[in-house]
Amino acid sequence: MNEIPEQAGECQVCHQHKSLADMLPANMxxxxxxxxxxEKVPHWDPKGYICFSCLNRIRSEYIEDLLEKDLGELDELEKEVVESLRENELLSENLNEEYEKHLTLGDRIADKVAEFGGSWTFIGWFALFILVWIGINTWVLIWRPFDPYPFILLNLLLSLLAAIQAPIIMMSQNRQEDRDRMRAENDYQVNLKSEVEVRIISEKLDQLLHHEMRRFLEIQQIQTDMLNELQERLQKTR
Known part of the structure; x- marks a missing residue:
């Protein structure tokens, strides 16, 4: 009794004729x-066949492609995080420079005068000036002092100095309030930007984990198919 020959088919990838037991229907x-x-077979026919060797090679390329996509998404996410951090850092550093650009010469002089007038150096020099003034008009020029007691000229100079220094200090304080307001607005912008970026990064991580899980399940299904096919082929060879 003659044995019925096993049916054969042509693989659409390698175009070799093999037994149907070593091939998989294209629609599967x-x-x-x-x-x-x-991409490899432009005229792919869902009614045809593909051999297991070509299928396993395509599976390996597909898994490698999935892993490369995962690494690419991670690299892109890292770049976005670094770019966001760099923008935040520049935003914080440029605050003082941006403020200094709008200062006039009078504003700078007023700030220097207010800074010197509120220091111990000014107090020391001012006290020394008063003592020298009083000493000259009391002991050195005792017979013909230019500002005898009760030192009316000195009081006039002190009043004039106070009248000039007070508005200068007030102008400097107003600018300090403007700077504090700019700093508060800058801090608010940085905090708001950071909060938005944290949310965006969190959403991207969730998306990445979702894609990762889906690809992991897909790879696991491919491995399961390969194990089932291997088991079926082993059973047929027994």
Missing amino acids: VRSGMLRLVK
């Missing part, structure tokens, strides 16, 4: 791998 290829298969 997973949808995720179809894109890669159609």
Whole structure:
């Protein structure tokens, strides 16, 4: 009694004729791998066949492509995080420079005068000036002092100094309030930007984990298919 020959088919990838036991119907290829298969076989026929050796090679390329996409998404996420941090850092550093650009010469002089007038150096020199003034008009020029007691000229100079110094200090304080307001607005912008970026990064991480899980399940399904196919082939050889 003659043995019935086993049916054969042609693989659409390598175009070799093999036993149908060593081939898989084209319509059973997973949808995720179809894109890669159609790149290799433009005239892919869902009614045809593909051999297991070509299928396993395409599976390996598909898994490698999935892993490269994961690494690419991670690299892109790292770049976005670094760019965001760099923008925040520049925003904080440029605050004083931006404020200094709008200062006039009078504003700078007023700030220097207010800074010197509110220091111990000014108090020391001012006290020394008063003592020298009183000493000259009391002991040195005792017979013909230019500002005898009760030192009316000195009081006039002190009043004039106070009248000039007070508005200068007030102008400097107003600018300090403007600077504090700019700093508060800058801090608010940085905090708001950081909060938005944290949310965006969190959403991207969730998306990345979702894609990662989906690809992991897809890879696991491919491995399961390969194990099932290997088990079926082993059973047929027994």
